Amino acid sequence: MSALSDGQLVARCRTGDDAAWNELVERFSRYVYAISSQAFRLSDHDAEDVFQDVFAKVYEHLPRLRDDEAIRPWLAQLTRRCCIDRLRSGGREQASGDELEPPGVDETLLRLDDALAVHDALNALSEGCREILDRFFARDESYHTIGEALAIPPGTIASRISRCLGKLRDALEGRTPAGAASGRQVTR
Amino acid sequence: MTAYDAERLAELISALPPAPEGWVRAAQQLPRARKALDEIVARARADARFRAALLADLESTLAQAGYEPETALLDAVRTRLSLP
Numbered sequence: 001m002s003a004l005s006d007g008q009l010v011a012r013c014r015t016g017d018d019a020a021w022n023e024l025v026e027r028f029s030r031y032v033y034a035i036s037s038q039a040f041r042l043s044d045h046d047a048e049d050v051f052q053d054v055f056a057k058v059y060e061h062l063p064r065l066r067d068d069e070a071i072r073p074w075l076a077q078l079t080r081r082c083c084i085d086r087l088r089s090g091g092r093e094q095a096s097g098d099e100l101e102p103p104g105v106d107e108t109l110l111r112l113d114d115a116l117a118v119h120d121a122l123n124a125l126s127e128g129c130r131e132i133l134d135r136f137f138a139r140d141e142s143y144h145t146i147g148e149a150l151a152i153p154p155g156t157i158a159s160r161i162s163r164c165l166g167k168l169r170d171a172l173e174g175r176t177p178a179g180a181a182s183g184r185q186v187t188r
Numbered sequence: 189m190t191a192y193d194a195e196r197l198a199e200l201i202s203a204l205p206p207a208p209e210g211w212v213r214a215a216q217q218l219p220r221a222r223k224a225l226d227e228i229v230a231r232a233r234a235d236a237r238f239r240a241a242l243l244a245d246l247e248s249t250l251a252q253a254g255y256e257p258e259t260a261l262l263d264a265v266r267t268r269l270s271l272p
Contacts, residue, residue: 016219018219018220021216021218021219025212025215025216026216029206029211029212029215030204030206031204033205033206033207033208033211034204051207052214055215056218059218059219059222111200111203112203112204118200118201119201122201137198137202138201138202138204138205139205140202140205162194165197168192168197169192169193169194169197172192173191
């Protein structure tokens with residue numbers, strides 16, 4: 001399922017395939033979470049509401065998505081809109097969307113688009129590399145925790161990380177960049 | 189695309205930490221929750237006795253009917269059926 005393109009995954013979701021829906025949520029959960037918590041700096045409580053609201057809207061409107069491959073920019077725009085709605089409901093009803101957005105949202109979204117492309121490449125690496133890089137950098141786990149979880153000597157972790165970063169770089173430089181997702185082409 | 193040195197790769201991997209597991213699970217259960225909600229609403233509209241039982245004790249009635257009476261489902265049923 002994880003090997004499916006975004007478009008193929010969306011098409012499967014539309015047929016009511018629960019496994020495809022699980023994968024779609026899994027594939028984009030970090031992205032939606034990062035937009036609300038990093039770009040809009042929402043509290044955990046508000047970020048959770050936005051998270052559920054976004055996926056509820058995705059589920060509801062997926063059958064009407066015109067281009068299945070365009071789910072990323074659509075999702076980014078949807079999340080952005082939900083965040084603004086959340087900020088507006090927090091007591092600043094009169095403010096426009098632009099006024100409600102914290103400074104630097106566009107720049108953060110660009111960074112998250114790049115991060116999503118890197119995570120795509122990461123998912124294409126071997127499970128060993130994927131696990132070690134994700135645990136160390138994204139989950140912020142210590143060498144000790146990683147060593148225990150993956151049953152490898154902690155003393156070898158630094159060299160494995162370095163080797164896997166090299167593989168990741170090779171993968172990224174040898175492939176066509178993933179399509180821009182969010183802020184770049186969002187019209188507000 | 190910008191060249192990827194180790195530092196930049198590390199920064200970009202770190203930029204997407206996992207969302208809390210509970211949030212992900214709840215979103216993944218959405219199709220099942222929607223289906224359950226549709227079933228309950230349809231039955232309540234077709235069966236006056238079931239609707240009356242929902243009105244009297246929503247949580248127990250749903251549990252007896254085989255549904256997990258989670259807060260989100262209870263709220264959704266109340267809204268759809270305009271229950272107090």
